[in-house]
Amino acid sequence: MTPTPGPRLAMSAEVADALAEGRAVVALESTLLSHGLPPGRNLDVATRLERTVRDAGAVPATVAVLDGQALVGLSPAQLERVCAEGPELDKLSLRDVGPAVALGRSGATTVAATAALADAAGIAVFATGGLGGVHLPPPGAAVTWDVSADLGVLARVGTLVVCSGVKSVLDIPATLEVLETHSVPVLGYRTDEFPAFYRRSSGLPVPGRADDPAQVAAVLTAHRQLADSGLLLANPIPEEYEMDGALHDRLLAEGLELLRTRGVTGSDVTPVLLEHFHTASGGVSLDANEALVVANARLGAEVAVELRP
Template structure:
C-alpha cells in the first residue's frame, strides 16, 4: 500500500505515516545498490542499511524510480528488483527525473536525484557513501566543465546529507570551494579533517566540527532558518576499514592510466575507476565502501532522531 502525493511521487505507507507523525526518517539512495556494488552483495547491503536505520530509531526510505513512479520507501520485492543482476536501471540525477517519470522508465537515484525526491517527500536527512564533486581537468587542459549536479542540488535543497566526503579521484579542494560559494555548511563529524571516502583524511580541513548528533541537528535547524540550502555532514570511514594509503595511491594511479588508455570521459570515469579499485584491491575497497555507508546510515538516523525531538 502506498500514499500517493501525485502521480509521479509515491510514499510507502510506513514512510507516509512517519512523515505525517514527525517520526524520524532517513532517505537512502539506490545508485549505490544498482551501480556501485556487485550483484548479491548489493541486496545484502541494502537490507543491512535499512536494518541499521531501524535499529537506531528511524524509518528507512530507500528511493528509486520504477516504471515512471518515484518511490520513496521500497518493498523488499522492489529492493530485489533494484539489485537484480539484469535490472539494467538508468542512473538518475535530478535532471533525469522528469524524463524518467514522463516516459515511464526505471532508474536508480544518485545523490542529487535522491536529495530532491527526499525533500519533496518531506524528509530532511539523507545518508549516502560519497558526494559527487569537481573532476580534475583532462590531460592537456587547465580547466574542467565536469562538475557533479550533486553540488548544485545541495545548494538549493534543504536536506542534511551524511557522507564520507568524496572520492579522491575528484578535485576535493575545488569541490569544497564550490560548496562554500553556494553557502552549503560543511561539518566534520568528530574530525577536523575532511575525509576522502576510502581515506579518513584528504589533507584538507573542515570549516566546522561537531562531536555528537545533537550538535549536527542543531546546526542544520539553525541553518535552515536562514537559507534554503542543505548541509553536508562528513563522517570518516571507520578507522579499521580505511584503505592503506600506499595501496590507495597505487590503485588510483593505475585507474587513471586505465581511463586515459581507454579514452573514458564524463560520467563513465567513476564506474571504471571504482571497478579497478574493487578488483585490484582484492575486495578491500568493497569492504571499506560497505563499512562507511553503514556508519553513515547510523549517524544519519541519530541526527534524524535528534531533529524530531
Template sequence: MAFSIAPEVADALAAARPVVALESTLLAHGLPSGRNRALAQQLGDAIRAEGGVPATIAVLDGTPTVGLSADQLDRVCAEGPALTKLSARDLGPAIALGRSGATTVAATSVLAHRAGIGVFATGGLGGVHLPAPGDAATWDVSADLGVLAATPIFVVCSGVKSVLDIAATLEVLEARSVPVLGYRTDDFPAFYLRSSGHRVPWRVDDPHDVAATVRAHREHATSGIVLANPVPPEHEMDRALHDRLLAEGLDRLREAGVSGSDVTPVLLEHFHTASGGASVATNEALVLANAKLAAQVAVTLSR
C-alpha cells in the same frame, strides 16, 4: 504525476517520526551483485536500530518511489547496472517515458525533499572532476553540488572520492553557501581514506550539536548541509594500496577516454576487482556508519 511513498514512510512523516533517505545508485551501480542486496538489508536494519525509518528511493516504471519494498529492493539489486543512472536532470524524462532508474545523490535529494524527508545518508558526494590531460580547467562538475545549493537536505557522507578535485569541490560548496561539517574530525575525508589533506570549516562532535546546527541553518538559509563522517579507522583502506589503485585507475580512464558520469563506475570497478575485495568492504563499512549517524541525527531532530 504519480508519486509513491511507502505506507511506513508516509505514516512516519505524518507523525513527525525520523526518516532517513537512501539512494539506489549505490545498490545498482556501486556494489557487486549479491552484496548489494545484503547491504540494502543492513542499511535498513542499522537505521531501524537507531529508531529511524529507512526510505530507499528510485524511479520504477516512471514512478518516483520513496521507500522501496523488499521486492522492489530485490529488483533494483538484481537489475543493477542495467538500470539507468538518474541524476536530477534525468527525472523528468524518466518519469514521462515510463522508465526505471537508480537515483544519484542529486536525484535522491530532490525526491526526498519532495516527500518531506530532510535527512539523507550516502557513501560519497559527487564533486569537481580533475581537468583532462592538457586542459587548464574543467566544466565537469557533479549535479550533486548544485542540488545541495538549492535543496534543504541534510546529507551524511564520507566526503568525496580521491579521483576528484577535492579543493575545488570544497570551494564550490563554499560559493554555493553549503555548510560542510566534519564529524569528530578537522579533516575532510576522501571516501576510502579518513583524510584528504583538506580541512573542514566546522567540526561537530555529537548528534545533538549536529541537530542544533541543522535547525539554526534552516532558520536562515535554504541550502543543504553536508556532514562529512570519515570511514571508521578499522575499515580505512591501506593508503599504499589506495594510491596504487588510484594511479592505475586514472591511467585506465585516460587510455579509454572515459569522462563525465562514466568515471565513477569505471573507477569503482577497478578498485573492486584489483583490491581483492578490500575496497568493497571499506565502501560497505562507511555507508553503514553514515546511515547509523544519519539516523541518530534524525531522531534528535524529531525530538
C-alpha cells in the same frame, strides 16, 4: 503507445505514516546498489542499511524510479528488483528523473536525485557513501567544466547529506570551494579534516565540526531557518576499514590511467573507477565501501532522531 506515468512522487505507507507522525526518516540512494556493488552483495548491503537505520530508531526510505513512478521508500520486492537489475537500470541524476517518470522508465537515483526527492517528500536527512564533486581537468586542459550535479542540488535543497567526503580522484579543493560559493555548510563529524572516501583525511580542513548527533541537528535546524541550501556532514570511514595508503595510491594511479586510455569521462568515471578498485584490491575496497555507508546510515538515523519535534 505512449507510456502513462503514475503519480510524480509516491511514498511507501511506512514512510508516509512516519512523516505524518513526526518520526525520524532517513533517505537512502539506490545507485550505490545498482551500479556500485556486485550482484548478491548489493542486496545484502541494501538490507543491512535499512536494518541499521531501523536499529537506530528511524525509518529507512530507499529512493528509486520504477516504471515511471518516483518512489520514496521501497518494498522488499522493489528493493530486490533494484539489486537484481543492477546496471541494466538507468542511472538517474535529477535532470533525468522527469524524463524517466514521463516515459515510464526505471532507474536508480544518484545523490543529486535522491537529495531532491527526499526534500520534496519532507525528509531532512539523507545518508550515502560519497558526494560527487569537481573533476580534475583532462590532460592538456587548464580547467574542467565537469562538475557533479550533487553540488548544484545541495545549493538549493535543504537536505542534510551524510557522507564520507568525496573520492580522491576528484579535485577536492575545488569541490570545497564550490560548496562554499553556494553557501553549503560543511561539518566534519568528530574530525577537523575533510575525508576522502577510502581515506579518513584528504589533508584539507573542514570549515566546521560537530561531535555528536545533537550538535548536528542543532546546526541543521539553525541553518534551515536562515538559508535554503543543504548541509554536508563529512563522516570519516571507520578507522579499522580505512584503506592502506600505499594500496590506495597504487589503485588510484592505475585507475586514472585506465580512465585516460579508455577515454572515460562524465558520469561513467565513478563506476569504472569503483570497478577497478573492487577487482584490483582483492575485496578490500568492497569491505571499506560497505563499512563507510553503513556508518553513515547509522549516523544519519541518529541525527534524524534528534531532529524530531
